[in-house]
Amino acid sequence: MKSTIPDTGVPITPPTGNGGDRQEASLHGETLLRLRDYVVEGNIPEGGRVPERQLCEMLGISRTPLREALKVLAAEGLIELLPNRGARVRQLSQRDLEELFDVMAGLESLAGRLACEAITDAEITAIEQLHYEMYGHYLHRDMHGYFQANQRIHESIVAAARNETLKTAYANFAGRIRRVRYSANFARKRQRWAEAMREHEAVLDALRRRAASELSDILFQHLRNKRTAAIEHLTEPREDAPASP
Amino acid sequence: MKSTIPDTGVPITPPTGNGGDRQEASLHGETLLRLRDYVVEGNIPEGGRVPERQLCEMLGISRTPLREALKVLAAEGLIELLPNRGARVRQLSQRDLEELFDVMAGLESLAGRLACEAITDAEITAIEQLHYEMYGHYLHRDMHGYFQANQRIHESIVAAARNETLKTAYANFAGRIRRVRYSANFARKRQRWAEAMREHEAVLDALRRRAASELSDILFQHLRNKRTAAIEHLTEPREDAPASP
DNA sequence: ATCAGTTATTTTGCATTCATTTTTTGTCCT
DNA sequence: AGGACAAAAAATGAATGCAAAATAACTGAT
Structure with a gap:
């Protein structure tokens, strides 16, 4: 067989x-x-x-x-x-991945926009909690914990959009790139880590002010940066590995 | 049977x-x-x-x-x-429709954003052509022609985004609300017609300037307005029909 | 030994068949 | 008559069977 x-x-x-x-x-x-x-x-x-x-x-x-x-x-x-x-x-070809990341970016961008219309203070507080938790993982260099907290933040924003159709579509696309997403989550790229933290803070800030279009822009750009990092990671897979076996 | x-x-x-x-x-x-x-x-x-x-x-x-x-x-x-x-x-419940329209709005908003990165002058010219054509239908009160030109404009924007994944998703959601979309396209609401024309002009303007986030906002709002008109149309189906049989 | 051509095996696509579940029909009783 | 119960019919969910296509194995020639 x-x-x-x-x-x-x-x-x-x-x-x-x-x-x-x-x-x-x-x-x-x-x-x-x-x-x-x-x-x-x-x-x-x-x-x-x-x-x-x-x-x-x-x-x-x-x-x-x-x-x-x-x-x-x-x-x-x-x-x-x-x-x-x-x-x-x-x-998934590299182009497929780029497309998928962009669509995810669009959906999260939309989620942020919609969330501004309906999100409660309690929900924002919960996201802030997750953010601090994520920051802790960041300080401890805990990739896995960081990744999970990160995921939950994005899911919380999608949930706050109060749109089941969006949620389903989001889950579908997330499933398609799940493997890549995890492995490509700027493994060992500390610079990108710090950058992502700052972007998340900007997200929270815009969310608190319910600044819909601003949040929409920030989220799109955030995912765009993630896309770049992921594609780079795939193109030059291991920067610490020996050049030849 | x-x-x-x-x-x-x-x-x-x-x-x-x-x-x-x-x-x-x-x-x-x-x-x-x-x-x-x-x-x-x-x-x-x-x-x-x-x-x-x-x-x-x-x-x-x-x-x-x-x-x-x-x-x-x-x-x-x-x-x-x-x-x-x-x-x-x-x-589709009213809520389902609201959700679908919002997701469509998000996808078109994304399409506009991406289109700004890659659209050619020729493509913009083509969209302008469609816009004039649509204007003609508007003047002649030709609902069907107007609707078709409108569809083609939106499809052109999605095509200019150069993202097959987005295009497929867009087509899928469009299929779900196709019936409603057509029948609810502000039939006889002249005010909304004029408004939509103005919005389309704003779309073209932003597109010419490749103003990505601005276009994103405009497209989202445009679709949001369409959503409101559609839902209203469904709630009070026929404003010219007799109240009782 | 390698490769073209052929045969055998496996795998896929679709139709058919069988077991349950649902829906309809029919009957009896109040 | 109207409604509750039971039997019949139909529809669905899943398994099996069969023909066609693809893959693998085999043969023989160069």
Whole structure:
């Protein structure tokens, strides 16, 4: 067999009890949730083949609901379906990444704008808390903690926009670049770290003043800078690694 | 039979020759395209049931590819699938519409911002042409022509953003509110018409100057105003109709 | 040994079939 | 008549089966 899925010999989650606390009546829905996570979490290498047969065994289901789920994932942009040649995990070109980051920037920019119309003082306080927490991680050079706090801040802004449609779209795009986002989060680029901290302070400032268009600009620029950092990181992947093996 | 699909007795498009000039290798892909158009064009009343069986006969296919297409359309937000109770054309609440308009506003706002970075003088000239054309329709009270020119202007801005991901997302959301958008395009509200013309002039002005954040603001506000007009139109549907039958 | 051509195996796409669930129809009772 | 219950019909969800396409394996020639 030439599949690219690491065969652990066990289903992704226990076959009977469903994995998380989510409930899904239909097998198709359940499969969709599990498969989406499985792909988003990077269990299959980019561009790797995804043989239906093997996934069926993995999930303990027949091909019908699996294929339905694959079609949906393809529509979401996570995988691509080549006619008669099966599904592959979508490989994102540099251009794809640039586009995705820009769309994310647009959505967050919008979220900020809308948030200014509806956000409560309590919500702002909560975001400030997250900001301080993030600052702590920054001081301790805790990349992972920093990343998580950062994510939660951005999610809080999206939540404050009070727009479920936006939230869903945001989650969808975030899923597509999740792997890259994490790994490319200016690993060891301390300069960019400091810069990002300042940008976040500007975000908070604009948010407190409910300055919608200003916040919109700041958020867009913030994500634009993140995009630049991410692309750079991918172009010159490891600045501390030896030049040759 | 209690379906809500008008039964014309003929397939949506001739079974053998495919409807448009689009080509799709798989039956599933073909079905998806045809069904999406069929729904977007409003052939099924809102909230109407979509019996698989009937659609299969209509399209001359078996249930498997049809069901795959339905799952995708559900993921796109055009229809909803109730467990064990089939597919319904998604009924948009007023809140849903508000959210959709806002997201569209965000995407167009982003498109304008990005367009400022890459748009050519020729493209701007083309948009100006469309603007004059639209002005002509405005003077002649030609709603349909006005609407189409308007659409093309917005599409041109999105195209000038040079972002396929954005373009796809935009098309998706546009599809969801297509019906409402058209019917609600301030029918007979001359005041709003004039206002929209002025806003479009401001758009062109900012575009010529490549004033990204300014254009972003203008486009957002423009769409916001459209949203208000659309919602109003739905709330008080016909201002010239008699109050009682 | 390498490569073209051919055959065998696997994989995909779609149709069909089977088991449940829902909806409708029919019947009986008040 | 009207409503509650039960049986029949239809629709959905998922598994299986089958034909076509693609991939892999094999053969033989250079």
